[in-house]
Amino acid sequence: xxxxxxxxVRAYDTSMKEEMSHRAAVENRLxxxxxxxxxxxxxxxxxxxQTGEIRAFxxxxxxxxxxxxxxxxDIFISMAEDIGLIMDLTEQLLLKACEDATTWPSNIQLxxxxxxxxxxxxxxxxxxxxxxxxxxxxPQRLEIEITESALIADLDLAKTVIRDLRNAGIKVVLDDFxxxxxxxxxxxxxxxxxxxxxxxxxxxxxxxxxxxNIVRTVVALGKGLGITIxxxxxxxxxxxxxLKQLGCRYGQGYLIGKAMPQEQVHAHLAGVGPQ
Ligand code: C2E
Ligand code: CA
Ligand code: CA
Ligand code: CA
Numbered sequence: 703x704x705x706x707x708x709x710x711v712r713a714y715d716t717s718m719k720e721e722m723s724h725r726a727a728v729e730n731r732l733x734x735x736x737x738x739x740x741x742x743x744x745x746x747x748x749x750x751x752q753t754g755e756i757r758a759f760x761x762x763x764x765x766x767x768x769x770x771x772x773x774x775x776d777i778f779i780s781m782a783e784d785i786g787l788i789m790d791l792t793e794q795l796l797l798k799a800c801e802d803a804t805t806w807p808s809n810i811q812l813x814x815x816x817x818x819x820x821x822x823x824x825x826x827x828x829x830x831x832x833x834x835x836x837x838x839x840x841p842q843r844l845e846i847e848i849t850e851s852a853l854i855a856d857l858d859l860a861k862t863v864i865r866d867l868r869n870a871g872i873k874v875v876l877d878d879f880x881x882x883x884x885x886x887x888x889x890x891x892x893x894x895x896x897x898x899x900x901x902x903x904x905x906x907x908x909x910x911x912x913x914x915n916i917v918r919t920v921v922a923l924g925k926g927l928g929i930t931i932x933x934x935x936x937x938x939x940x941x942x943x944x945l946k947q948l949g950c951r952y953g954q955g956y957l958i959g960k961a962m963p964q965e966q967v968h969a970h971l972a973g974v975g976p977q
Contacts, residue, residue, distance in 0.1 A: 728773075729785055740765065741794070743763060744762050744963055746759060751953045759812060760813040789823075805964075812844055818854075831866070845873040845896065846873070875898055897929055903933075917948055930952065934955060
């Protein structure tokens with residue numbers, strides 16, 4: 703029994719080591735991918751639920767690794783955070799996304815995600831405005847999505863960044879509303895132009911009275927405060943209809959469209975929605 707125990711420890715050790723060296727290898731390839739600009743934004747459409755018209759595209763980072771194939775952004779974004787590359791990666795993606803968006807019709811917005819780990823830099827807003835300035839995209843067409851966890855470490859700093867962005871005409875969106883941190887109080891503090899209801903909520907609200915009431919309340923509060931509400935993760939027509947009935951303004955999800963490369967955006971715009 704003792705022997706088995708030792709072997710088990712050894713096997714565990716080996717797999718730990720393997721995992722760590724695999725991680726180190728992936729980190730190295732991530733560094734290289736960044737240098738070679740291989741991480742690119744794909745664009746997921748966001749529609750007006752009442753008319754079906756496309757109103758915006760959200761930039762979602764995509765990385766195709768030679769060895770591991772497509773790696774989820776949840777993984778490589780947190781890796782970039784850990785190895786201090788998140789600012790570089792974000793600036794690169796923001797630059798490319800703004801350039802791409804300048805080729806879209808001017809009534810189409812661009813939404814870009816920020817990592818909450820970036821909220822340690824008082825000049826973050828200024829940096830974003832500077833990158834945007836290099837592309838000539840109107841600030842009014844850019845929306846910056848942040849989660850409530852971005853407000854937690856240093857609220858004062860986060861407020862400064864949000865104020866800088868909004869003063870420049872950029873819209874600020876509270877992402878992943880309903881996932882724990884966020885509360886109804888976040889609605890009334892007026893830091894945000896828009897709120898996105900998280901996909902986990904959209905997945906279950908129809909069979910959960912409490913969630914249904916929260917969605918209804920958020921939509922009503924949003925109307926009163928002039929904050930636009932978007933629902934993400936819409937996967938079926940029944941969810942879409944229910945959200946529309948509740949008065950939710952915008953929607954996003956696989957039912958409406960998955961994230962696509964820039965090459966497909968123009969064709970998608972030409973083929974979808976009222977002509
Ligand atoms: P998020 O910002 O909440 O983005 C929504 C995620 O839900 C995306 O996953 C999108 O592809 C996925 N999604 C869209 N519609 C549906 C649907 O109908 N059903 C389901 N089940 N999922 C749907 P993705 O692209 O894998 O991104 C995951 C997360 O990674 C994002 O969540 C965001 O937090 C982060 N992320 C992605 N790109 C970037 C980026 O450029 N910068 C930063 N900081 N984070 C990013
Ligand atoms: Ca988002
Ligand atoms: Ca989200
Ligand atoms: Ca999310």
